[in-house]
Amino acid sequence: MHPPLRTGDVKKLDICTPPIGLAYIGAYLRQYGHRVRIIDAEVEKLSIKQIAERVKNACLVGITTTAPIYNSALELANIVKRLNSKTKVVLGGPQATFLDNESLERSAADAVIRGEGELTMQEIASSLESGTSSSMDGIEGVTYKDADSIVTNPDRKLISNLDDIPFPARDLLPMERYTPPDSTGVISSRGCPFRCIFCASSKLYNKKFRSRSARNVFEEVAQLVAHGYKNVTMLDDNFILNKERAFEFADLVEEHSVKFEWSCTGRVDSIDEDLLRRLHEVGCNGLFFGVESASDETLKLIKKGFTTDQVTDTFSMLENYDIPTTASFMIGLPGDDARKVADTIDLAKHISPDFAMFSVTTPYPGTELYENIDRYDLEITLNDWAQFTLTKPVVRTSALSTADLRRWFLKAYFRFYVRPSYVRQAFAKGQLGFVLSPVKHAITNAIRGTVAR
Numbered sequence: 218m219h220p221p222l223r224t225g226d227v228k229k230l231d232i233c234t235p236p237i238g239l240a241y242i243g244a245y246l247r248q249y250g251h252r253v254r255i256i257d258a259e260v261e262k263l264s265i266k267q268i269a270e271r272v273k274n275a276c277l278v279g280i281t282t283t284a285p286i287y288n289s290a291l292e293l294a295n296i297v298k299r300l301n302s303k304t305k306v307v308l309g310g311p312q313a314t315f316l317d318n319e320s321l322e323r324s325a326a327d328a329v330i331r332g333e334g335e336l337t338m339q340e341i342a343s344s345l346e347s348g349t350s351s352s353m354d355g356i357e358g359v360t361y362k363d364a365d366s367i368v369t370n371p372d373r374k375l376i377s378n379l380d381d382i383p384f385p386a387r388d389l390l391p392m393e394r395y396t397p398p399d400s401t402g403v404i405s406s407r408g409c410p411f412r413c414i415f416c417a418s419s420k421l422y423n424k425k426f427r428s429r430s431a432r433n434v435f436e437e438v439a440q441l442v443a444h445g446y447k448n449v450t451m452l453d454d455n456f457i458l459n460k461e462r463a464f465e466f467a468d469l470v471e472e473h474s475v476k477f478e479w480s481c482t483g484r485v486d487s488i489d490e491d492l493l494r495r496l497h498e499v500g501c502n503g504l505f506f507g508v509e510s511a512s513d514e515t516l517k518l519i520k521k522g523f524t525t526d527q528v529t530d531t532f533s534m535l536e537n538y539d540i541p542t543t544a545s546f547m548i549g550l551p552g553d554d555a556r557k558v559a560d561t562i563d564l565a566k567h568i569s570p571d572f573a574m575f576s577v578t579t580p581y582p583g584t585e586l587y588e589n590i591d592r593y594d595l596e597i598t599l600n601d602w603a604q605f606t607l608t609k610p611v612v613r614t615s616a617l618s619t620a621d622l623r624r625w626f627l628k629a630y631f632r633f634y635v636r637p638s639y640v641r642q643a644f645a646k647g648q649l650g651f652v653l654s655p656v657k658h659a660i661t662n663a664i665r666g667t668v669a670r
């Protein structure tokens with residue numbers, strides 16, 4: 218289940234993409250003959266009463282967590298357990314994975330499934346179904362309540378071949394409710410070998426990058442296109458990290474003449490002219506890069522692994538290709554002061570992506586930043602997970618207060634988007650309408666955050 222956001226917290230994240238992780242677990246359980254339902258309480262706008270009605274006969278309820286939906290997930294776990302104390306309630310996802318003990322102490326949930334959920338959830342479901350045991354004893358990857366104590370079982374090994382697991386069960390999701398309806402996301406790989414201090418990705422998957430084969434990804438995409446999807450976003454951390462696989466994927470798209478548009482993520486140091494040309498030839502219509510900062514000193518400190526020269530080189534190369542680019546930047550990184558933030562906004566203007574995304578630095582559990590916040594000279598000023606949305610500052614740097622960061626966040630959007638040259642460029646490329654919606658959303662969020670304090 219994807220829990221609803223609690224009213225009064227962040228009212229709306231405007232997340233309208235299907236929870237693919239849950240759809241993977243659903244597909245895997247189904248393969249083993251279990252009866253599965255997925256509830257996306259956020260997108261279906263379900264009340265607690267409606268959720269309760271849907272889960273009242275379930276023997277196992279799994280709830281996914283990220284920071285903003287964490288409070289809601291814990292509340293929901295309590296409600297499900299209150300309704301029927303025999304229902305096993307387990308939490309999963311990045312937030313519960315890194316806060317396993319706290320999650321169990323703060324809620325009535327029976328267990329947390331750490332990391333990748335498919336195999337662990339299947340073992341729990343099978344053991345419940347066979348009635349052999351209601352205990353999680355010996356099941357790898359689980360932290361569970363046992364009488365008055367909390368037991369942490371050993372980690373589970375990562376799935377060695379991602380091609381072995383079935384495609385996500387989108388048919389278990391209310392696909393018609395996600396927008397735009399002819400678009401969807403695909404996860405072609407899991408994990409990241411880099412170690413950026415603000416990102417939980419590498420720790421979630423033990424710093425290992427595992428990719429599905431190009432053919433396996435292509436087959437999923439071909440199925441989606443056959444079902445009417447016209448646009449696919451490769452949601453994984455770095456679709457182009459394995460160049461050979463990216464070329465193979467392009468060859469398959471061409472060979473089978475599958476017509477669709479698609480976009481993907483990458484790092485500025487993992488793209489070259491040959492790959493760019495090839496991606497463009499086979500319908501790639503969006504590339505997303507994390508740039509983060511204009512300061513080489515900061516990039517080094519946050520362990521980004523590339524320099525601003527590499528950023529500018531890559532973006533000048535990108536200018537020659539008609540693929541819309543998005544660059545994302547962070548405000549409030551360790552060591553950020555007014556000058557550094559202004560420089561970051563200037564870099565955004567200089568490299569001139571089609572879209573710029575600014576986030577306020579947010580220390581998520583499991584990240585090096587969260588675990589060593591003092592060492593990085595940041596201070597968490599707002600201890601409410603519901604506010605950890607990347608659009609509201611929850612920290613201060615040694616030079617910038619939370620209020621300063623809020624102002625800079627707003628300024629960044631204004632300075633980047635409200636420029637004659639940008640408006641001209643967006644107008645010429647027919648992107649103006651597309652630009653207005655996320656900008657309006659970001660600015661509304663920033664203002665909402667400002668007013669809320």
Ligand code: B12
Nearest residue numbers: 235237238279280281283284309310333334416417418606
């Ligand atoms: C793609 C992506 C998105 C997509 C969502 C894609 C989707 N709908 O599935 C979008 C852009 C919408 C998104 C939004 C957000 N994201 Co995001 N996202 C990612 C990214 C890059 C990949 C996620 C992914 O699909 N992984 C592959 C699938 C298979 O894994 P999965 O979803 O994690 O699920 C597996 C396990 O986690 C586990 N699991 C998950 N849920 C459950 C539930 C149960 C019961 C069980 C047993 C297991 C289980 O089993 C699954 C299968 O193995 C990750 C980074 C990463 N590498 O994980 C960040 C990441 C998950 N996102 C993050 C954040 C912060 C956000 C936002 C808060 C940002 C924002 N302000 O909008 C929102 C929150 C959205 C929400 N609904 O809660 C953080 C989470 C940190 C945290 N503690 O909260 C991550 C880890 C990145 C980071 N900064 O470190 N995100």
Ligand code: SF4
Nearest residue numbers: 409411413416418454
């Ligand atoms: S920010 Fe990107 S490159 Fe850095 S660790 Fe996370 S996924 Fe990897």
